[in-house]
Amino acid sequence: MSLSPSAETVRPSRPLALVTGASSGIGAALARELAHDGHDLVLVARREAPMLALAEELAACQVKITVLPANLGVIDAASRLTGELVRRGLAEVDVLVNGAGFGDYASFAEAEATKLAEMIQLNIAALTALTRTFLPGMVARGRGRVLLVGGLVGFAPGPGAAVYHASKAYVVSLGEALDHELRGTGVCVTTLCPGRTWTGFQAAAGGPDSVPHRPRFGTMLPADVARQAYQALQGCRRVVVPGWLNKLRAAWLRLAPHPLTFALAGEPRREDK
Numbered sequence: 001m002s003l004s005p006s007a008e009t010v011r012p013s014r015p016l017a018l019v020t021g022a023s024s025g026i027g028a029a030l031a032r033e034l035a036h037d038g039h040d041l042v043l044v045a046r047r048e049a050p051m052l053a054l055a056e057e058l059a060a061c062q063v064k065i066t067v068l069p070a071n072l073g074v075i076d077a078a079s080r081l082t083g084e085l086v087r088r089g090l091a092e093v094d095v096l097v098n099g100a101g102f103g104d105y106a107s108f109a110e111a112e113a114t115k116l117a118e119m120i121q122l123n124i125a126a127l128t129a130l131t132r133t134f135l136p137g138m139v140a141r142g143r144g145r146v147l148l149v150g151g152l153v154g155f156a157p158g159p160g161a162a163v164y165h166a167s168k169a170y171v172v173s174l175g176e177a178l179d180h181e182l183r184g185t186g187v188c189v190t191t192l193c194p195g196r197t198w199t200g201f202q203a204a205a206g207g208p209d210s211v212p213h214r215p216r217f218g219t220m221l222p223a224d225v226a227r228q229a230y231q232a233l234q235g236c237r238r239v240v241v242p243g244w245l246n247k248l249r250a251a252w253l254r255l256a257p258h259p260l261t262f263a264l265a266g267e268p269r270r271e272d273k
């Protein structure tokens, strides 16, 4: 679904931010940044309860917060969400944060096919559809910000999580190209490339930090990632890699031959070994 500027509604008094993946982790932390900076919010994810709790936590910011539970991992979810936003008069989005995403640590042949399809739908298709829906209005108004949550993993292929890495490579590629296309329009696209971050992500992906007692060395807190991401978004930076260690990792992943990064990462995890 694409919105013509005329289909949009009267602009609310405060800028409006739509945040997907707002029920936990980096998305929730970004919603906090935006609310504290005076944005009305639309929070989207599947779980309603943590988003309602976040809205209550942010009540002191005195911004309007709308919670819209939605599964963005199914076909047409983005257009249904857009229809609901139009119906509620919330279609004039000033800041779009595409935060929803998940990974899966399994070799390609052993991974559940339905899970891979859902990952592609969420990490790639929904992110693309929502960005395509709200960018034209931003360009017509001559202002707007889009944050795409990619990942360090987008800088190199990842045996053992091949589709997840590939999905984030798509996000990085899309974000860099869009931001270049939009030069001079007043609209910027910033791609956030976090490294390992202390969220529900690892548990959901069955990753090496699934049940840790404390973060491993080099793991960042979502609030720190979100703060750096929000500063980069405000400053129209094209790509932001939060944390000095992640910046080193990014440089390495971008420059090193892939077979060398594979060898250093070790064997992909296999359930039967």
Ligand SMILES: NC(=O)c1ccc[n+]([C@@H]2O[C@H](COP(=O)([O-])OP(=O)(O)OC[C@H]3O[C@@H](n4cnc5c(N)ncnc54)[C@H](OP(=O)(O)O)[C@@H]3O)[C@@H](O)[C@H]2O)c1
Pocket (backbone or CB within 6 Å): 020, 021, 022, 023, 024, 025, 026, 027, 044, 045, 046, 047, 048, 070, 071, 072, 073, 074, 099, 100, 101, 102, 103, 122, 149, 150, 151, 152, 193, 194, 195, 196, 197, 198, 199, 200, 201, 202, 204, 222
């Ligand atoms: N944590 C890391 O180490 C790390 C590193 C690099 C990049 N990232 C990226 O950062 C983003 C946020 O992840 P996180 O670390 O904050 O993990 P998280 O705490 O697990 O958050 C993931 C968010 O995505 C939402 N989500 C998942 N599936 C969804 C679906 N089908 N429909 C709608 N929303 C869905 C989740 O909400 P519900 O479960 O309520 O739907 C949750 O709000 C992801 O794109 C991830 O790939 C994370």
